[in-house]
Amino acid sequence: MKAVTDDLREQVHAAARRARVAAHDLALATRERKDAALHEMAAALRARAGEVLEANAKDLEAGRAAGLSQGLLDRLALSEARVEGVARGLETVAGLADPVGEVLRGSILPNGLELKQVRVPMGVVGMVYEARPNVTVDAAGLALKSGNAALLRGSSSAEHSNTALVAILRDALETTGLPADAVQLLPCHDRASVTHLITARGLVDLVIPRGGAGLIDAVVRQATVPTIETGVGNVHVYVDASADLDMARRIVLNSKTRRVSVCNSAESLLVHAAVADEFVPRITDALLAEGVTVHGDERFAHDPRVRAATDDDWGTEYLSLDIAARVVDSIDEAIEHIAVHGSGHTEAIVTGDLAAARRFTARVDAAAVMVNASTAFTDGGEFGMGAEIGISTQKLHARGPMGLAELTSSKWVVWGDGHVRSNS
Template identity: 50%
Template sequence: MTDIGDMMQSLGRAAKAAAAELAFATSAQKEQALLTAAEAVWAKRDEIIAANAKDMEFATEKGLSAAMLDRLMLDEARIGSIVAGLKAVAGQADPVGEVLEEWDRPTGLHIRRVRTPLGVVGVIYESRPNVTADAGALCLKSGNAVILRGGSEGFHSSTALHACLVEGLRAAGLPEASIQLVPTRDRAAVSEMLTMIDYVDVIVPRGGKGLVGLVQREARVPVFAHLEGIVHIYVDAEADPVKALNVILNAKTRRTGICGAAECLLIHKDVMGTIGQGIVKALLQAGVEVRGDAAVAEIDGVVPASATDWGCEYLDMIIAAKVVDDIDAAIAHIRRYGSNHTDCILTEDDAAAARFFERLDSAILMRNASTQFADGGEFGMGAEIGIATGKMHARGPVGAAQLTSFKYLVEGDGTVRS
């Protein structure tokens, strides 16, 4: 076995041992660990920003796009958000041991279904160092040990944040191996983690199509897939023009590099000449490159779309735009080109919104709201480990509760089966 293999096996053994203790760690211990970690992150913010500067230099030399550099960058405000996320998770109710259902049987048995940790979670992610804190916090809150493998471009930032999490664990008397960071940029570590069935209970990939595809192809461990965010917004015939304009500009331009950013605009033919034109022109004025079908491309400044623009995650100041005959045509387009992540309808028509919600199966469906809200923190989860687009028990933002399974506790009184 290679040195990388030995190292990953060692991390796995330590994580499994830590998970056994975390399963019965008290709520107070977990809260103390996270609050101490939050204090450490804020106290060491200058060190973290200095570490991030090294990563930004490395990433710039690698030729990362402006949107990817934005995902990587940490400043005092973003560190403040990380601290707020750690405190929010700390303050949430502990999901472990929560009674989901409880009933009695005629045989005299009393049965409870209660939340229980998954065990060891492996998180593989790119670019965004805040995932180090978010994933570490959520796994700890849900009683899971976690092995974090961040992207090579965020190596120094993640290392600095991880040290703060370990400081919290130590203060709370919890195993330091509860939150481990793979200490190498070597990609062989990813391949090793994907096959560690003796130690890892679930893998969460968080990144681009290439990373998620690799994980889904090679993993022997179950996967919570965080697939690319090919996010559609449909402007219905009954859309409010002011709401539509504000929502679309925010959904596309607030932060282009996040998975909730809008990537495709679908416009009902009846409002293309009014609301649609205004929206497209506003996007162009905001510096967005609009790649439109024949109808949209009649607007000066629009680039004609190619076949590859449908179903594309740009993560940049680019959006595809198309005119559709009706809501069913919009639904058909999203079914064909979407990624089951987040899709939105802009309408004042309740029946149209109900049809959109019923006939699409994206993890998150929205009405008259920016898709940039597709985020666990915005959902009240404190933070998220990713947006699960698969059909396992965790869908949409994966918070602490979604990182649990359940077990049945059955009690009798000398009860025997006849």
């Protein structure tokens, strides 16, 4: 068993070392060459869609045999249309500006030194993710465009699909003269491969876990390489005393029901007491009509169709047709509730009052704060980033949707004419 573990460790480290070599080439690749590879990848995915769907059918069959839930099977399933979707995603990334080389700051110092801070790739970026095979292609494309080599650790349930996709991506890299090792799939049968990846300090520059709270927490706790926490969203909508209640109803419904399985969907509703008599029955009716189970405090739960909320409900990311609902006596009570229970992802206020909007946006500490807008807008595509590798809920390096810029670091380049520093 020990020998097997050591083998796996060496396998992961060897992949990381090959990725490092590839990353050196990629860091110097021009935008022209990277975009050519992205277009070649897209074309190859279309041309070889049959291979991908065949591999995916094996994963689906194994998944059914293993008793995966219908939800997981849906996330695992590919189709002609989904393959076309990921191919188009690569072409979209090709159309985005190259983040590498962007000058972030620059000046000439009093002594004449010329200072520039430029974006450079991170180097080797690891991704740890669950079921969905399209993440394999999205992550590889974003990593490539930002000049990074990608180490992909998908789930074993998607092994055949991921293997087929990565083979196609690697062939496309070689066709365009870029190193195939810029995209590598790591062994997925043993959880230890995750451990080896996130402790490969010096070999791996960044690991992004994308999946459930358990996965993310385990990665962040064990990692010795830098990580970015993503995607856990206990998202609130607060309906203020001054809210337009029709607008509030639309925003609550859209935030909750547009897609319940994504991290920007609302999990809790807070309603100011001044509008509770009118709004609580209206929103309860509307939510129930959409099939949502309402877990309410006593002011919601006197309606027999509402379940009484327990303390756990306020901290739960349901990712289902459930919502926790509470009446608060003031905006500050809402802000305090969010400070205690929120996960720092997205928080929204519906209000007609400018002072309330300013108070809420200043005091709520989250990656995104919405005024009179659905929480569903927290998304790299919606924010105009063109694509997204995840949504960071941490404060270091990146916060909120992460696109190409968030996959880069920077370097100071200083030009002088023989400058030396005085002793003072």
